[in-house]
Amino acid sequence: MADISEEELRILDPKTVADELRKHGPPRQITMNGTTAWLVSRYDEVRDCLGHPGMSPAAAYAASQGQTTPVSGLFEDTLPGTNPPQHTRLRRLLAKAFTTRRVESLRPRVQEITDTLLDRIAVDGQADLVTALAIPLPMQVICELLGVPIADRTEFHQWADLMLTPPLDPDTAARSQDAATKLWTYMEELAEVRRKAPEDDLISDLMSAHEDDRLSHREVVATARMMLIAGYELTGSFISNAVFSLLSQPDQLELLRKDPALAGRGLEELLRHAGPGILVVRFANEDVEIGPAQIRAGDQVLLDMDAAHSDPAHFTDGERLDLTRDSGMHLQFGHGIHYCIGAPLARVEGQIALESLVRRFPGLRLGVPASEISHSKNPFIRSLTALPVEFEAQRPAG
Numbered sequence: 001m002a003d004i005s006e007e008e009l010r011i012l013d014p015k016t017v018a019d020e021l022r023k024h025g026p027p028r029q030i031t032m033n034g035t036t037a038w039l040v041s042r043y044d045e046v047r048d049c050l051g052h053p054g055m056s057p058a059a060a061y062a063a064s065q066g067q068t069t070p071v072s073g074l075f076e077d078t079l080p081g082t083n084p085p086q087h088t089r090l091r092r093l094l095a096k097a098f099t100t101r102r103v104e105s106l107r108p109r110v111q112e113i114t115d116t117l118l119d120r121i122a123v124d125g126q127a128d129l130v131t132a133l134a135i136p137l138p139m140q141v142i143c144e145l146l147g148v149p150i151a152d153r154t155e156f157h158q159w160a161d162l163m164l165t166p167p168l169d170p171d172t173a174a175r176s177q178d179a180a181t182k183l184w185t186y187m188e189e190l191a192e193v194r195r196k197a198p199e200d201d202l203i204s205d206l207m208s209a210h211e212d213d214r215l216s217h218r219e220v221v222a223t224a225r226m227m228l229i230a231g232y233e234l235t236g237s238f239i240s241n242a243v244f245s246l247l248s249q250p251d252q253l254e255l256l257r258k259d260p261a262l263a264g265r266g267l268e269e270l271l272r273h274a275g276p277g278i279l280v281v282r283f284a285n286e287d288v289e290i291g292p293a294q295i296r297a298g299d300q301v302l303l304d305m306d307a308a309h310s311d312p313a314h315f316t317d318g319e320r321l322d323l324t325r326d327s328g329m330h331l332q333f334g335h336g337i338h339y340c341i342g343a344p345l346a347r348v349e350g351q352i353a354l355e356s357l358v359r360r361f362p363g364l365r366l367g368v369p370a371s372e373i374s375h376s377k378n379p380f381i382r383s384l385t386a387l388p389v390e391f392e393a394q395r396p397a398g
Contacts, residue, residue, distance in 0.1 A: 024311055027293035030302075037300040038293060041307035043314045043331075045291045049303055050280070051336030054288040056083055061283035074163060074180065074229065077222040079341060083285070087337065093215055094223065094341055097145075097202050103344040106141070110349055113140050114356045122360070125393030126367055128386050133357075134240040135232060138349050142231030145345075146224055147194065147201025152186070159183045160229045183228075187221045202227075227342070235346045237276040237376075237383035238332075239353050242267075244387055245274040245321055246354075248370045255323050256358050263354045266323035267347060268330060270354075273321045275332035277305045279380045305331060361391035 027040045040046050049055050056064065059075030060083045075081030079090050096102075117136055121127035135157070143153050162179035165172055191203055198204035206220045215223075246253040256262050280303040288295045295301060309330060310318030333340040340346070357364060366373070367388030376383040 024307060024313075026291050027295070027301075037302055038290075038295055039302050039304060040290060040293075041304040041311075042291070043308040043311035045293075046303045046305065046308040047331060047335050048290055049282055049301055050331060050334050050338070052288055052290070053337075054284060054286040055282040055301065056285050057081070057338055058281040058283060060087070061285065064285070074226055077216075077219045078226040079223075080226070080230075080338065081222075084337070089214070090219065090223070091337070091341065093206070097205060098341050098344055100344050103348055106145070106345070107348055107352070109144070110137070110141055110352050111356070113137055114352050118356060118360050122394040123396050126388065126390045128388055129243055129357075130236070130240050130384055130387045133353060134243070134387070135236040137239065137353060138232040138235035138346075141345070141349060142228055145202050145231075146228060147199055147203045148190070148228070156183070156186075156228060157232075160233065163229060164233060183225050184221060187225045187228075191217070191220050191224065231342060231345070234276045234381070235342075235349050237381060238271065238274070238346070239350055240384045240387050241274040241276065241382055242270040242350065242354060243357065243389075244366075244370075244373060244384060245270060247364065247366045247389070249321050252321050252323050253358075256354065257362060260355045260358050262323055263351045263358075265326075267350050267354065269321065269323050269325045269327040270350075271332045272309045272315070272325075272327040272330035274382065275305070275309075275330065276381050276383060277332050278382050279303065280305060280334075281380075364389055364391045366390075 024042055026042070027038050027045060029036050030039050031037075040049055057075075057080050059078075059081035063076060063081050064083065077086075079087060079094065082090060114133070114137055117133050121132050127133075139153065139157060143150075143156065148156060159179040159182055162175050163183065165176055187203075191207055194201070194204045195207045198208065203220070203224055206215060206223065246256065252266075256266060282301040282303060284295045284297050284299045284301065286297050290301075309315065309332075312318060314329070315325075315327075333343040333346075367390045373387065374385040376385055
C-alpha cells in the first residue's frame with residue numbers, strides 16, 4: 001500500500017481515503033508526513049484497540065504528555081481527554097445524566113422538536129435536510145439538556161463550527177482558538193449563574209456535584225462545552241448520512257416505509273454502514289500487543305472503522321446496507337471505558353428523526369442525483385455539507 005501523507009488525509013474525499021486504506025489484513029505501518037503510524041482494520045483488532053487500557057484517545061494522550069489537546073483544547077478535562085482515575089470519576093458523575101430511563105423521558109420532547117422542524121419545511125416540498133433537521137434537532141436537544149437559552153443557540157452553532165474547522169493555516173487556527181475562548185467564557189458565566197440559581201438542567205446538576213467537591217469548576221465548564229459540540233456534530237452527521245443511505249437504496253427505504261418500527265433495529269445497521277466515524281486515532285501509553293503487531297509506547301494508531309464494519313469475519317456481504325441485519329455489535333460508539341456516554345440520546349434522536357421523516361413524507365426523495373451530493377472533506381468524520389430532498393408539499397394546518 002502506498003504511503004499516505006497527513007496532508008492527503010486532510011483533503012481527500014472520505015470515501016477515497018477509506019477505499020485506499022481498507023484492507024482486511026493484520027495491523028501494518030504507514031507513513032504520514034514522515035511519521036510512522038499503525039493502521040488497524042480488522043474488526044477484532046479494532047475492538048481490542050478501543051477497549052485496551054494501554055491505548056488512549058488522542059486528546060487523553062496529549063493531555064498526559066502536557067500538550068494542548070486537539071480542536072483548540074476542546075477535550076481538556078473531559079471524558080475523551082482523560083484517563084483513569086480522573087476519567088473514572090467524571091464518567092461516574094455524568095452517567096447519571098444519560099441513563100436509559102432519563103434519556104427515554106426526553107423522547108416526547110425530541111419528538112416535539114422534530115415535528116416542529118418538519119412543520120417548517122412541509123409546505124415547501126423541498127429542503128436541505130442538513131440545515132433543516134440533521135443539525136438543528138440535536139443542537140436544540142443538547143442545548144435544552146444543558147440549559148442554554150434559546151436566544152444564544154445560533155451563536156453557539158457558529159462558535160462550534162469554527163472550533164471544528166481543521167486548522168490548515170494560521171488564520172483558521174486563530175479563528176478556531178478565538179471561538180473556543182468565547183465558548184469557554186460563555187459556559188463559565190452560565191455555570192456561575194446556575195450555581196447561584198439552579199434550574200432543571202444538566203449544568204445545574206454538574207454544579208451541584210461541584211458543591212460536593214466531586215467536580216471542579218473547570219471540569220464543569222469543560223464538560224459542558226465539549227458536550228455542546230459533541231452532542232450535535234456527530235449525531236447531526238449520522239442523521240444526514242442515514243437519510244442519504246436510505247434515499248440512495250430504495251429497497252431498504254421501502255422496508256422502512258412498510259414498517260417504521262424497523263427504525264430501531266435498522267438504526268444500528270445504519271450506524272454500522274454509514275456512521276460518522278471513519279478513522280479513529282489512538283496512542284499507546286505502553287507497549288501493547290494487538291494481533292501479531294508489537295505496538296510500542298508512544299506509537300500512533302489509526303483505526304479504520306469502515307474496514308472493521310465490513311470485515312467478512314463478522315459481517316456477511318458487509319458492504320451492503322441491510323436493515324434486517326443484526327448490527328448491534330458495531331463500534332461507532334466505541335468500546336471499553338471510552339464508550340460514548342451520549343449513545344442512548346443519539347439513538348433516540350436518530351430513531352425519531354428517521355421514523356418521523358418516513359411517516360410525514362412518504363414520497364421523500366433526493367433533490368439531485370446521488371453523485372452530486374456534497375460530502376465533507378474531513379477524512380476522519382463522514383458527513384454531508386448539504387442534503388437536498390423533495391417531497392409532496394403539504395398544506396399548512398388550519
